[in-house]
Structures are given as structure tokens and as C-alpha cells.
Amino acid sequence: MRVVVLGAGFGGLELATTVAARCGTEVDLTLVDRSEGFVFGFSKLDVMFDRTSPDRVLHRYADLADRGYRFVPATVTAIDPERKRVETTGGTFDADILVVALGADLDPAATPGLTAGGHEFYTVAGAFAARDVLRNFAGGRVVVAVTSTPFKCPPAPSETALLMHEYLTARGLRDGSDISLVMPLGTPIPPSPEASAAVLAAFEERGIHWYPERLVRALDPATRKALLSDDSELPYDLFLGVPAHRVPEVVAAAGMTVDGWIPVDPLTLETRFPGVYAVGDVTSVGTPKAGVFAEGQAAVAAERIIATIRGDEPRTHYDGRGICYLEFGHDRVAKVDVTFRSGERPVGGLEGPSTDLAADKSDFGAERIARWFGREWTPVQ
Numbered sequence: 001m002r003v004v005v006l007g008a009g010f011g012g013l014e015l016a017t018t019v020a021a022r023c024g025t026e027v028d029l030t031l032v033d034r035s036e037g038f039v040f041g042f043s044k045l046d047v048m049f050d051r052t053s054p055d056r057v058l059h060r061y062a063d064l065a066d067r068g069y070r071f072v073p074a075t076v077t078a079i080d081p082e083r084k085r086v087e088t089t090g091g092t093f094d095a096d097i098l099v100v101a102l103g104a105d106l107d108p109a110a111t112p113g114l115t116a117g118g119h120e121f122y123t124v125a126g127a128f129a130a131r132d133v134l135r136n137f138a139g140g141r142v143v144v145a146v147t148s149t150p151f152k153c154p155p156a157p158s159e160t161a162l163l164m165h166e167y168l169t170a171r172g173l174r175d176g177s178d179i180s181l182v183m184p185l186g187t188p189i190p191p192s193p194e195a196s197a198a199v200l201a202a203f204e205e206r207g208i209h210w211y212p213e214r215l216v217r218a219l220d221p222a223t224r225k226a227l228l229s230d231d232s233e234l235p236y237d238l239f240l241g242v243p244a245h246r247v248p249e250v251v252a253a254a255g256m257t258v259d260g261w262i263p264v265d266p267l268t269l270e271t272r273f274p275g276v277y278a279v280g281d282v283t284s285v286g287t288p289k290a291g292v293f294a295e296g297q298a299a300v301a302a303e304r305i306i307a308t309i310r311g312d313e314p315r316t317h318y319d320g321r322g323i324c325y326l327e328f329g330h331d332r333v334a335k336v337d338v339t340f341r342s343g344e345r346p347v348g349g350l351e352g353p354s355t356d357l358a359a360d361k362s363d364f365g366a367e368r369i370a371r372w373f374g375r376e377w378t379p380v381q
Helices: 010-026 041-048 124-135 156-170 193-206 249-253 291-309 356-373
Strands: 002-006 028-033 070-073 076-080 085-088 091-094 097-100 105-107 141-146 178-182 208-211 216-220 225-228 233-235 238-242 244-246 276-278 321-329 332-339 347-354
Touching (some): 002 091, 010 028, 010 097, 010 356, 041 156, 097 291, 141 156, 156 178, 156 193, 156 208, 156 238, 156 321, 193 208, 193 332, 276 291, 332 356
Parallel strands (some): 028 070, 141 178, 141 238, 178 208
Antiparallel strands (some): 076 085, 085 091, 105 244, 225 233, 321 332, 332 347
16 A cells, blocks of 8 residues: 655654554555754754754754655655645655645744844754854843744743753853743643743743743844734844744645644544545644644554554544653753643643653653664753
């Protein structure tokens, strides 16, 4: 059976690896991605705050060991979900089962003034470039802000503010600097009151200013002011923004979206097109747009695809659960366990923060690189 997977992020790598390993010669699986390689979200912050170098965190697809599937380095140019046909710069592929895991595209230009007056740190290129920006920053007013919803990895802006405090302190610049965080959420981690309380306590202890339930709608590069959604202004010397997120253009052109994202069955990850699944940030499944949720969705889709290949009735359902790590700085990490079920209020708990969980986070990354790429890797703690 022919399975084509579009996108080699958390979801695509997990699904391709699982299905190929379990089905062997029963499946002809193709994984397509245009990027040079895979980078964990937390690795972007490691590079940005000068904990490691870009070459250590980029897992190149060209170095993929033989995982039982074919990897095609190409850009997807057209998707026909009814015929399950995909056109790419590397050829045309027909599938019996198609999986769309193309993630969300980021659009800094959607926020007036952001490209001219600030910096985005959510793309790989943006985070890597921010390392040099921070190296040359002499201190002053720092604003970390979200510009649009939805956005990936909701804890990341809070982590950035906390790590900025650590970074400026280590460089002797904190006393002459001011750090503010602008977020559209009422609390830093809404599903977990315990985690939110810990983050807000850390903000207060470190003197980080918290602006909830607001977005930055524009920057004025001339006056160095951020214009907030409540019509207030926030002056800055360094602006680090989370840019607007969009469904990839090729997905929208395929007629797969409703209200900007691909709707799926929240239990099965199936789209309205028979034999077509979608997982991760490209969907409106109801969980946060984060790698661990994409991985969990991919695991369920993989089990259902395996059952289909073997002629069995698919029975596995998605439970909406995910675990993410939250950096507090100074080698202290917390672990947040949250569950999003359709029609129910999200719930979540907190473990830590502690230095022990830094090793747990490191193991999390190492295990996935071993499984997906077939090699050892030690993340920076």
C-alpha cells in the first residue's frame, strides 16, 4: 500500500518511522519535506541564547539512516485530496493513504513594522539570527510579544522572557534593562493553574512585566514603540515577536481548510476526504499547536493506518494528552502534563521546576533522534 506523508516535523517523522517499522514490505512509504533538517523548538532557544551552535541542533534529512521509507527533499506544489495525488518539485506521488503534516507557516510581514523594527524568533532562521542580535545588545527595554492567534508552543514566550532575564544577568546587563511579556492569554499556561502560578511567581521574582490578554498589532520603527491591541503603547529597544501563523498556501489552495485550518475528527485525525489524515499544527483538532501534540496525533494516525494496511478495523483513538517542558532558567526545568478532550475543559498538572527535570528533557530529545534518525544526540542542558 502506498502511503505519502507531507512534512517531516514531529508528526511526519513519528508517523513515517512507526508505519515503516511495523509494516515493512507491506507499505511503500514516501516522506516529503522542503527543509534542510529538523530542529526541536527548545533547540531554537538554546541557539538564540548562545547555549549551543546551529550545527549541533540541526538534524539534516540528508543524514537520515535507512528507516524503511523513502525521503524526498522537495516542496509540495499541489495537493488533490480527492484523488490523493501530490505534486512536488521532486515529482508527482499518488497515494492510497495521504497524511498532511505540513505545520503552520509564519508570516512576520502580517504585523506592520515587525520586519523593519523588530525580530521574530519562531522560525529556525529567525531564532538563529537572534543569537547575533542578542550578542550585540547592550541592554535596555526588551519586549517579548505575541502578534496573532493561534500560535505554536504557548509556553515559549514565557520561557523566552525567563531566559532573557538569565542571559542579561550573566552579561551584567540586567540592572539596566527592562523585560516585558505581552500575551493574548489570561494566564501563561491556561490548562494548568499550578504551572501558571509558578510562572507568574517567577516573573515577579525576576521583575518581568506581564501584559495578559493583549496582542501587539503593529510596531512603529521610528519611535521604537509597540502598539498593543488595547490601543496602549509599549516602548522598546529590542522587540522579539511571535509572528502570525497561517496554514500553508498549498493546503488552502487544495480546499482542505475551514476557518483557516484543516478540520479533522478529533478522535481519529481523519479529514473529510476518505483515506486522508492530517496531524499537527496544520489542523484545528483542538489541542495547542506544539510538537508533542503533533507526535501524539501521529502515533494514533499511524496505528489506524497500520490496521488498514493489515486489513483490520482501526480502533485507536486520540486522547488529547501531551507533555511539554518549561524552562525557568538557571538549569531549572518544569514538566507540564495537559489533556485536551473535545467538549471538555482542558486540564493540566505541573512537576518541578527542578534541575533533575533538565536531564529528563535531554532524554526526551535524545530518544526521538535515536528513533527517527537512528543516531545518538545529546541536547544542551
